Amino acid sequence: MYELGVVHRTITRASHTDVEALAPFGVSTVHEAMGRTGLMRPRLRPVYPGARMCGPAVTVLLQPGDNWMLHVAAEQVRPGDVLVAACTTDNEDGFFGELLATSMRARGCAGLVIDGGCRDVAELEAMDFPVFSRAVSAKGTVKATLGSVNVPVVCAGAPVRPGDVVLADADGVVVVPAGRAAEVAGAAARREAAEEEKRKRFAAGELGLDLYGMREPLRAAGLRYTD
Template structure:
């Protein structure tokens, strides 16, 4: 019988397999599932986030629950906050980002607004949000923590894998992390070979066999028979 620490180590090892996997690759390999709304993007170009989800839900214009999440989350966790899509707030800023870095957290994904984007970028903490807004938040209502939340139109449960880069964010259910890793690695290798062939002069039309696609639809090829 494996211990809880051994189980956690096994999960972290699975996550490591995604170190070079893009959010788009995970989305495609998962049958085009898991992609958050395209409006949720990194606050600065080049940010990447990878880790297990620690979820919370905040009332609009209130970040008390997010402060609780900062204290409760474990190193390597990604805070995933349902902010109700409320953009006229800066519910997370440089002070909270400093705390997150000090506690070893991997990033924040929030369906809401944040502020202090320049300083957060300098601190080096990955933040993905729906908006950037200078308006502050209050600390009045304690919401729920470590429960399934809907962020960017996607259901996210505690422990799910979060992958984010310049293209956006993809969430992989914890139960699919292991099997999907193999598909992602295979897809990345295939696309590398594909790009090499294209750079050598091949056309996407031929590589994708689009003549056959048109023929199956009963449409004549623009290049003749």
Template structure:
């Protein structure tokens, strides 16, 4: 019989590595703009260092305050995976700290997204592996289970599937379905190029701003001449 809620699923499909790394260095905001402002992991989950995040999702669902399945996930995940943990947003007990993160980095893990708490943040701030979490507490975790590995999870309002492409920076994290990734990548590259042109115009003082009044007029904004009062 199955043991629902306490299971480790087998391997899952990962997108080609070249597709994942093609998003390297692209601002998350530009990617999100080309996804109709969707699939952003919620604002509660923030970075604890400045290391950029990119990789494939390796998902974990755990009981709040318990990291037994997270320990197993670190041993199972492949180099280039980002371990994403649904700890239900609870910050009573830290799910991860310096020792686990250091071991994960040794194994080639590309980062952590913790829908819960972390600790040892003074060290994490100096590390080169990205760590995102809801909060921090010195209180350590339990190691009793239950939990599940490699299943769809919810991370602060966004569903994350095993193998999804994850890109994160100081603004936050975006979740990309690998099937949509080539089209999103093409559109985002055009956005990056367009913004580079705008930045040049800004520095020259030639940025065309006529579109602002045009948009206001189109939407029916009333302009009142206050100088005649």
């Protein structure tokens, strides 16, 4: 069960060094480097092209059709933080728009990931305030029911604890537990170096059949060629 009506003001964020080490990598690379874990469901999409972010999570638990806790969360944001908002039940109302983004930007917020709706997309793009949302909806919300801030949440299928590192780009959103951030950054760097070598070999005309040693396993599995 979710903890309701509470704001945890003290959280342990991943270190700035670890966040900076993860920031250059893409979501796909980090997901693979972490053992193919941590992805949020692909229903979360950037609301404008080119949006991306990386930072420690300030988590928000919303009630359906109610954005009260986003205003509460603004006070807890430190520069570089990413807001991660989940809802107690499925809801696609427009919880977030240009005015809240202006408030969050003033606090140094790096962006928002929300398993719900947002609006004012043109204004968000003009501000270059990254938002990854479940939907775009002009439908407004109220401020009437308590949720929580900085509690563990499940956002689009992924568990997120306050202070975890959240990366988002055109491929989706991935969550790296704060305690694994340095390890995953190292694994991502090694994976990217290996991919660069493969890229050169592919560009030279080598086939994946040979680079990955697939021919014998395919033969053993029964693949036949006919002319």
